[in-house]
Amino acid sequence: MEPRPDHVRSLERWLYRVPSHRSNMKELSATGFMSNRGRQIVCSFLVRDMGIDWRMGAEWFETCLLDYDPCSNYGNWTYGAGVGNDPREDRYFSIPKQVSALKY
Template sequence: MTGFPLVDANMRELEKTGFMSNRGRQNVASFLAKDLGIDWRLGAEWFESCLLDYDPCSNYGNWNYSAGVGDDPREDRHFNVVKQAKTYDENGDYAKLWIPELKDVPTENVYEPY
């Protein structure tokens, strides 16, 4: 657990189902590479071992893109996972689905990392 509910929910979904949405993949990749400073290749390898819909071109292409490796006109690509969570899971339903420990946390506090 990272303490960032959007990341944790996505990782639990991946672990339980072998799937993660494209938005989830982007957020998790950005968080690992940009926020934690971990080599993106470790994340790509983990996804390779977990994803049921794994495709090497898509997986490594997305990780390259999220990590800012290669040619990209946008410098410093970075997803703010708290902002993303509040935008795409405003009521915390997704987080609460995959993180039952949050079931009693008020909506306004779900995406405040601790």
């Protein structure tokens, strides 16, 4: 499942419009890096709230991140999507709670 360039651009533009994601997107575009919490917030939002297939998000991060690691990336995306190895079912990553915990 290769993310289409037009879909990726749409996702990026949309994420820039959401205040809680803007700083994560700015960090990613400026440095090729995003904090672990930022990655979790973006993943949870795209998968749980927007219904985006987690594989598309994982492949998108693969193309953007300078510190890309397949095991960490796909592990985080499967965890965020609820399809990975987690004994707790139907986990939801509370974005408002996580955003309030960020230190900018």
